[in-house]
Amino acid sequence: xxxxxxxxxxxxxxRTLFFRxxxxxxxxxxxxxxxxxxxxxxxxxxxxxxxxxxxxxxIYIEPFLKNSGISATVAKQGIKAAAKMFLLxxxxxxxxxxxxxxxxxxxxxxxxxxxxxxxxAHVQKLPLSYFDKTPVGTVVTRVTNDSSALNEMFNSxxxxxxxxxxxxxxxxxxxxxxxVRLTIVSMLLIPVIVITTSLFRIKARKIFRITRTKIAIxxxxxxxxxxxxxxxxxxxxxxxxxxxxxxxxxxxxxINMSKIIIMGVFxxxxxxxxxxxxxxxxxxxxxxxxxxxxxxxxxYLFISYIGEFFQPLMQLADQFNSLQxxxxxxxxxxxxxxxxxxxxxxxxxxxxxxxxxxxxNNVWFAYNDEDWILKDVSFTIAPSENVAFVxxxxxxxxxxxxxxxxxxxxxxxxxTIDGIDIRTIRKKDYRHxxxxxxxxxxxxxxxxxxxxxxxxxxxxxxxxxxxxEYLQADSFIKELDDGYRHKINQGGTVLSTGQRQLISFARAxxxxxxxxxxxxxxxxxxxxxETILQNAMKRLMKNRTTISIAHRLSTIQQSDKIIVxxxxxxxxxxxxxxxxxxxxxxxxxYKLQYxxxxxxxxxxx
Ligand SMILES: Nc1ncnc2c1ncn2[C@@H]1O[C@H](COP(=O)(O)OP(=O)(O)OP(=O)(O)O)[C@@H](O)[C@H]1O
Ligand SMILES: [Mg+2]
Numbered sequence: 167x168x169x170x171x172x173x174x175x176x177x178x179x180x181r182t183l184f185f186r187x188x189x190x191x192x193x194x195x196x197x198x199x200x201x202x203x204x205x206x207x208x209x210x211x212x213x214x215x216x217x218x219x220x221x222x223x224x225i226y227i228e229p230f231l232k233n234s235g236i237s238a239t240v241a242k243q244g245i246k247a248a249a250k251m252f253l254l255x256x257x258x259x260x261x262x263x264x265x266x267x268x269x270x271x272x273x274x275x276x277x278x279x280x281x282x283x284x285x286x287a288h289v290q291k292l293p294l295s296y297f298d299k300t301p302v303g304t305v306v307t308r309v310t311n312d313s314s315a316l317n318e319m320f321n322s323x324x325x326x327x328x329x330x331x332x333x334x335x336x337x338x339x340x341x342x343x344x345x346v347r348l349t350i351v352s353m354l355l356i357p358v359i360v361i362t363t364s365l366f367r368i369k370a371r372k373i374f375r376i377t378r379t380k381i382a383i384x385x386x387x388x389x390x391x392x393x394x395x396x397x398x399x400x401x402x403x404x405x406x407x408x409x410x411x412x413x414x415x416x417x418x419x420x421i422n423m424s425k426i427i428i429m430g431v432f433x434x435x436x437x438x439x440x441x442x443x444x445x446x447x448x449x450x451x452x453x454x455x456x457x458x459x460x461x462x463x464x465x466y467l468f469i470s471y472i473g474e475f476f477q478p479l480m481q482l483a484d485q486f487n488s489l490q491x492x493x494x495x496x497x498x499x500x501x502x503x504x505x506x507x508x509x510x511x512x513x514x515x516x517x518x519x520x521x522x523x524x525x526x527n528n529v530w531f532a533y534n535d536e537d538w539i540l541k542d543v544s545f546t547i548a549p550s551e552n553v554a555f556v557x558x559x560x561x562x563x564x565x566x567x568x569x570x571x572x573x574x575x576x577x578x579x580x581x582t583i584d585g586i587d588i589r590t591i592r593k594k595d596y597r598h599x600x601x602x603x604x605x606x607x608x609x610x611x612x613x614x615x616x617x618x619x620x621x622x623x624x625x626x627x628x629x630x631x632x633x634x635e636y637l638q639a640d641s642f643i644k645e646l647d648d649g650y651r652h653k654i655n656q657g658g659t660v661l662s663t664g665q666r667q668l669i670s671f672a673r674a675x676x677x678x679x680x681x682x683x684x685x686x687x688x689x690x691x692x693x694x695x696e697t698i699l700q701n702a703m704k705r706l707m708k709n710r711t712t713i714s715i716a717h718r719l720s721t722i723q724q725s726d727k728i729i730v731x732x733x734x735x736x737x738x739x740x741x742x743x744x745x746x747x748x749x750x751x752x753x754x755x756y757k758l759q760y761x762x763x764x765x766x767x768x769x770x771x
Contacts, residue, residue: 187496190277191320197273201266205329208262211255213336216470218255220344222248224463266325274320278313285309285499291507294573295533308502312495319492327485330478337471345460348468351450352475355443359436363483366432370487373425378491380418387414433480440476447472509575510593517595520584521549522680522711524570530578531569539565541734542579547727552712554722556755557731563715566731567683570713571600583681601674605686607666614643614650618672625676633675638698639668664695682707684714696721719759728752 191198226244229236289305297305341349391398391407398407447468454460524547531540540562547553555563568574569581572593581588583596609617618633619625631650634640642665646652654661661669674682700721716722723742730738730745730752737751745752 183493183497183500186500187316187319187493190281191273193280194273194276197269197276201269201273201325202328204262204266204269205325205332208259208266209329209333209336211259211262213333213340213474215252215255215259216467216474217340217344218248218251219470220463220467222463223466224461228462266329270325271321274317277320278317281316281499282309282313285313285502288503288505288507292505293508293575294568296505298533305502308499312499315492315495316499319489319496323485323488323492326481327489330482330485334475334478337475341468341471344467345464348447348451348454348460348464352443352447352468352472354446355439359439359479362432362435362439363479366428366483367486369428370425370432370483371490373421373428374487374491376421377418377425380414380421384414384418387411432483436476436480440472443472443476444469508593509589511590513592515586515591515595517586517591517599520596520599520680522599523547523549523582523584524681524711524713525582525585526566526569526579527582528579529569529576529581531565531574531576533574539734540569540576543734543736544579545729545736545739547711547713549711550707550709551726552707552714552724553727553729554725555713555715555729555731556717556719556722556752557737561731562734563731564685565734567602567685567713567715570683571597571602598677599680601677601679601682603667603670603674603682603684607663607670609654609661609666609669611653611655613648613654614646614652614669617654617669618676620673629676630672633672637668637671637675639665639672642668664692668695680710682710682712684712684716686715686717719756730755 222245226236226241226248230238230241286309289309338349341352387410391411398404448465451460451465451468455462455465526543526545529540529543530538531543532538543562543566545553555566557563565574569576570588572588575589583591583599588596610620615627615630618630627650631640634643634650643650643652714722714725722728725741727739727741728745729736730750732751738745738748740748740752746756
């Protein structure tokens, strides 16, 4: 949640948002209708209670006291009946409030359940470029906190809001049918209350917004510093960090204090207005009673109704604020849902058996606008050919792989596999032909088996073991507790980088892909493991198109073709010997590493 997001005005007038939220409730509309009926019955019963007592006073007690033709037995019977009625109303109110309290959360939960599912499915379809620009924490907040805020809205706020308005409406109606003049007197201070409440609302909204931003800042600070606790320790920054946190924490404390203060002013103020109204009423109605214009029961009725009327009024201001913050959450959720998903082809291409020929034709690509990262890149990789990309850091090697996998859309040119433009093939139809091994290995929580199979039920344990043995990874796996059943936590931090790399190799190989892509795959593996892998790779590359990227030129010398990249352009193509003979960029790169190696060697000697 950023401050700019917060500054946007969310108002109930935001009709499209309101209608979208309304549409969300469509599948469970019947629950809302039932709940609304329950609210109507319940609040009506509640509003009727003072009326029953007032009637009992006016029809039985008062005439009896004044001895105006009503016998004690009739009066007693009447009072008994009124008491029974009162009880009945209470039971009705409680019963239907129970019904409502069951139905609304049920409806809310169903809506949020569907919404979260839709959000998660949508997030997975978003293009990678979205995640380049949006912190993961924000997306997580959308799916968890913001959808909870909406749940809150459908639940308590909407209930409270509608219920309070309906209740106040009933009270007003009862007052009006009982005595119009007294109703007007009771409502004399309403304009003052409306003004006070609006002022409070404006002030409170500001404070609530700042609070939300501060919470986001605290969360961001905590997650950043707890994740980076190693750096904090290594650079002895504990004191400094605590001081930084103290400042943020103090801000949060102060804003919370202002919240308490404003609440502390508002509530007593409304209370004062309530008692003022009571005083005015008492004075006016008292005189009327003395003059014999109204009966005592009506006076009682109005006094109780004023008490009842002010209670929901106080809550409404609060609820209105919460409603607005729920709308803000809704707005954020819809912004995410409206993000365009990764473009994909709907129809299935027959792409089951491929040769593995890859072609880049005059490809131009930029992550942002016209900031070209690849400039007019063209190359062809024949089926089963082994090609290596080399070049300085930032030359665009990883970008080429991302484009081949269809993670980003190119701006100009075309990329083909077996002569078919990848934009015309369903992503999942061609991605499963590509075995991808990246430098950063992401392991999921689970055991070694599940990390290699990635929950694909078509892959057997035997196949996993076969591949692991083939890669000579089984020796380290067997040494783990429980072997292949060894539990890995998310991120797989307990395994060494090389071990994780081996798992990612197995993961790619287990599908027997026609195309293998390795980005710096062997750079973090020790020389011994690298030899193991390279032997396996050699057998593996047979009948497979392979693209490898490596900084250590020693690992790619055997490649059929080496493509040298520089600032997003292809500078040289050829095999190791041809490029060396050429004496160009590759030669320089090689010489640089060679000198480096011989220098290291001379140090050792
Ligand atoms: N997701 C991204 N959004 C914006 N720019 C990016 C993104 N990824 C890479 N770049 C930029 O694209 C350029 C090429 O990056 P790329 O990762 O392809 O380089 P590379 O050749 O793989 O480098 P290295 O050898 O260090 O891995 C760099 O200037 C980089 O800053
Ligand atoms: Mg790279």
